[in-house]
Every structure is written in C-alpha cells, then in structure tokens.
Amino acid sequence: MQLAFVLYPGMTALDAIGPYEVLRAMPDAELRFVAGMPGPVVTDSRVLALNATHTYADTPAPDLVLVPGGSTGTQAAMADQELLDWLRAVHPATTWTTSVCSGALILAAAGLLQGLPATTHWIAQSALGHFGAISQPDKRIVQAGKIATAAGVSAGIDLALWLVGQIHGPQEAERIQLEIEYDPQPPYDTGHPSKATDSMLEQVRAKLMAAAAAGT
Amino acid sequence: MQLAFVLYPGMTALDAIGPYEVLRAMPDAELRFVAGMPGPVVTDSRVLALNATHTYADTPAPDLVLVPGGSTGTQAAMADQELLDWLRAVHPATTWTTSVCSGALILAAAGLLQGLPATTHWIAQSALGHFGAISQPDKRIVQAGKIATAAGVSAGIDLALWLVGQIHGPQEAERIQLEIEYDPQPPYDTGHPSKATDSMLEQVRAKLMAAAAAGT
Numbered sequence: 001m002q003l004a005f006v007l008y009p010g011m012t013a014l015d016a017i018g019p020y021e022v023l024r025a026m027p028d029a030e031l032r033f034v035a036g037m038p039g040p041v042v043t044d045s046r047v048l049a050l051n052a053t054h055t056y057a058d059t060p061a062p063d064l065v066l067v068p069g070g071s072t073g074t075q076a077a078m079a080d081q082e083l084l085d086w087l088r089a090v091h092p093a094t095t096w097t098t099s100v101c102s103g104a105l106i107l108a109a110a111g112l113l114q115g116l117p118a119t120t121h122w123i124a125q126s127a128l129g130h131f132g133a134i135s136q137p138d139k140r141i142v143q144a145g146k147i148a149t150a151a152g153v154s155a156g157i158d159l160a161l162w163l164v165g166q167i168h169g170p171q172e173a174e175r176i177q178l179e180i181e182y183d184p185q186p187p188y189d190t191g192h193p194s195k196a197t198d199s200m201l202e203q204v205r206a207k208l209m210a211a212a213a214a215g216t
Numbered sequence: 217m218q219l220a221f222v223l224y225p226g227m228t229a230l231d232a233i234g235p236y237e238v239l240r241a242m243p244d245a246e247l248r249f250v251a252g253m254p255g256p257v258v259t260d261s262r263v264l265a266l267n268a269t270h271t272y273a274d275t276p277a278p279d280l281v282l283v284p285g286g287s288t289g290t291q292a293a294m295a296d297q298e299l300l301d302w303l304r305a306v307h308p309a310t311t312w313t314t315s316v317c318s319g320a321l322i323l324a325a326a327g328l329l330q331g332l333p334a335t336t337h338w339i340a341q342s343a344l345g346h347f348g349a350i351s352q353p354d355k356r357i358v359q360a361g362k363i364a365t366a367a368g369v370s371a372g373i374d375l376a377l378w379l380v381g382q383i384h385g386p387q388e389a390e391r392i393q394l395e396i397e398y399d400p401q402p403p404y405d406t407g408h409p410s411k412a413t414d415s416m417l418e419q420v421r422a423k424l425m426a427a428a429a430a431g432t
Contacts, residue, residue, distance in 0.1 A: 014237035021230035024261050031263040040267050045240050047247040051256050051265040140401045152397025162403045174406040178420050181368025183407030184400035185356045187378045190390040191399030204394050
C-alpha cells in the first residue's frame with residue numbers, strides 16, 4: 001500500500017509525523033513524502049525541515065494520501081495549483097484521502113469536500129464551512145466515504161489508528177498502539193475548546209491568527 | 217531558552233517531533249536540531265529524514281536537551297562517543313535534560329542516570345536497569361532532579377506539556393494543549409502492556425527485537 005504524506009512550506013510537522021509513525025507500522029506500507037520538488041521542506045517553526053522523497057508528478061497513484069495542516073502555510077497551500085491539481089487527479093483512485101488539522105481546508109480548496117461532513121482544527125471550523133464542507137466542530141475524526149478528516153494537530157494519531165483498524169482490522173491497530181505506547185496521560189485537560197476558558201480561547205486564537213497572517 | 221533536539225540515524229521521528237511541537241510554542245524558545253553534522257538524518261523508517269541545523273560542537277550550552285529513542289538506531293547511538301561526550305559536557309549546565317522512549321538508554325550510556333529513577337519504552341525497561349538506572353515500568357513520566365524521562369514514543373507529548381508547566385506554569389501548558397488540540401481519543405485501548413494480551417505483547421516484542429537487531 002503506497003502512502004503519500006504531502007509536505008509544503010509552513011506545514012505543522014506533528015500533523016504528518018503523528019500519523020506517519022502509526023501508518024508506517026502497517027504491513028507492506030510503502031512510504032513517500034511528496035512535494036513540488038524533492039528535498040527539505042521548512043515547516044512552520046522555520047527551523048525544522050522534513051525531506052520530500054518524491055514529486056507529485058512521480059506519485060500518480062497513491063493508495064492513501066494525507067494532507068497536514070500548517071499554522072503559517074495553509075493559505076499558500078490552498079492556492080498552490082500544482083498541489084490542488086494533484087489532489088484532484090489522484091483522489092478518484094485512492095483507497096483513502098485524508099487530512100489533519102487545517103489540511104481539510106486544502107482538500108476543500110481542491111473541491112473534494114463539497115457538501116461533505118468534515119472536521120479540522122477548532123480555529124478553522126468556520127472557514128471549512130465557507131469552502132463548501134459541512135463543518136463538524138465537535139468531532140475528532142469524520143468519515144465521508146473514503147475521505148477521513150481529523151481535528152487539530154495531535155488528532156492525526158487518533159485518525160491513523162482508526163485508519164489502520166479500517167484497513168487491517170482492530171488487532172493490527174491495537175498492536176501498533178502498544179508499539180508506540182499510546183496510552184495518553186495529558187497532565188492538563190484543556191485540549192478542546194469546550195474545556196478552555198474564554199480568555200484562554202481568545203489568547204490562543206490571537207496567537208494562531210497572527211501566525212496565519214505572518215504566513216501570507 | 218535554547219532547546220536542543222538530538223537527531224541520530226535510526227531514531228524514531230515522533231519521539232522528537234511530539235515534544236518539539238509542544239515546546240516550540242513556548243515564549244522565547246530557540247530551537248535547534250543537533251547531530252554530528254548538519255543536514256538530513258534518516259530515521260528508523262529509512263524513508264523520512266529530519267534535518268539537523270547544528271553540530272554538537274556548535275551547541276555547547278543548551279538550556280534543554282531532548283534525546284529521542286529509535287527502533288533501529290538506539291544501540292549505535294549508545295556507542296557514539298561524540299554524542300555521549302557532548303551529553304556529559306552539556307548536562308551540568310542544562311535546566312532540563314530529557315529523553316523519550318529508548319532515548320533513556322542513551323542518557324544511561326552517558327552515565328547520567330546512574331542510581332536514578334527513570335522510565336523508557338516498556339520493551340527497554342529491563343535494559344535500563346542493566347545500565348544503572350532504577351527502572352520505573354509503570355510511569356509515563358519520571359523526574360529525577362533536572363532529568364525527566366518519558367515512556368515510549370507518544371509519551372513525549374505528555375512529557376513536553378509537563379515540562380512547559382514546570383518552566384512557564386500551568387496556564388502556558390494549558391494554552392499549548394489547546395493550540396495542538398491535544399484531547400486524545402484513541403479508538404482502541406492497548407497503549408500500555410498492562411492493557412494488552414500476552415500474545416499481542418509477544419508479537420510486538422518480536423517485531424521490535426527484529427528491528428533493533430536489523431539496526432546493529
């Protein structure tokens with residue numbers, strides 16, 4: 001099974017690396033990191049770079065596509081015609097087309113979420129509605145046929161385990177969960193807007209809006 | 217605050233990228249990815265490469281060091297004298313010296329865990345004892361003074377949020393948890409050996425032992 005993780009400048013690394021660490025443990029997984037050209041792609045920290053192994057053109061028939069979000073890079077990616085054309089070209093033959101965080105906005109910009117339920121980072125839920133999807137703000141994972149979208153950043157790990165269960169059955173997913181010791185014990189409990197105070201929401205919203213503006 | 221994430225061939229990407237995504241959101245964080253030389257470092261998937269930004273020699277005084285584990289690369293890293301010498305040299309002046317997964321074995325090989333309580337991936341707990349640490353198999357995070365060790369792979373996210381709480385207080389940690397939407401909802405519940413069947417433990421153990429052997 002060929003897995004294509006999309007990389008683009010200003011993406012959020014954990015959006016891709018969380019699911020990668022789960023999905024790569026599947027039997028017979030062939031991994032690719034795809035971008036406009038091979039080589040380092042600088043993420044939204046402006047320090048960490050992940051290396052693309054293949055171009056879009058070299059990857060015409062992936063079985064699974066995963067599109068990450070990005071705190072600074074999403075808007076540019078939503079206007080990257082090469083990426084959008086590639087998503088539209090490969091989607092009809094994928095087994096799964098997936099996104100994490102604001103990666104859903106990129107799938108939406110490619111026209112793939114028109115009229116479909118989908119989720120994204122809490123800050124991007126209303127934008128997702130503007131691009132034609134039916135936003136599901138309280139859902140961590142949303143399936144619409146062969147499209148599966150996840151909520152913000154860390155939700156990609158939950159998405160990937162769910163995907164392994166769909167592809168290889170629950171036992172394989174359980175083995176991989178044990179392999180990566182995914183027994184989460186967050187020392188705090190503010191991971192969803194419903195658990196945060198209004199002032200905390202405003203502070204994080206302001207920070208993320210400033211990051212997005214800096215990326216445009 | 218200068219944060220140094222150690223990279224080495226055969227490391228597990230999520231061990232470093234989980235904590236990175238949390239710690240980079242701290243105010244005034246200066247990030248570095250350090251290795252023997254700058255440039256791409258191939259991880260244990262043999263496909264994904266992360267880019268080192270600095271050498272050990274260029275990084276004589278990090279405030280926080282994080283050493284990831286690796287399914288194929290840990291044993292070679294435990295014998296990498298340049299890495300071990302650097303860890304011994306910088307540790308006295310760090311604010312925090314930390315590890316995720318089998319990264320604890322590398323701290324132990326550098327002599328930094330002698331007689332101290334520490335945790336690691338469940339498969340490496342007994343090895344950790346052989347290298348002089350006091351293994352804490354049921355702990356996801358263990359603090360021993362300024363050393364903090366985490367259990368396997370995904371535990372680095374919990375460790376990093378705990379560290380932010382120690383460094384900047386609970387409110388900053390809570391903001392970052394909301395920012396990365398860390399509201400885990402694993403679709404299965406086998407993330408700790410105590411939750412897995414014996415046959416599942418044996419299957420995962422055999423797979424991880426084979427990966428480690430392939431790396432030597």
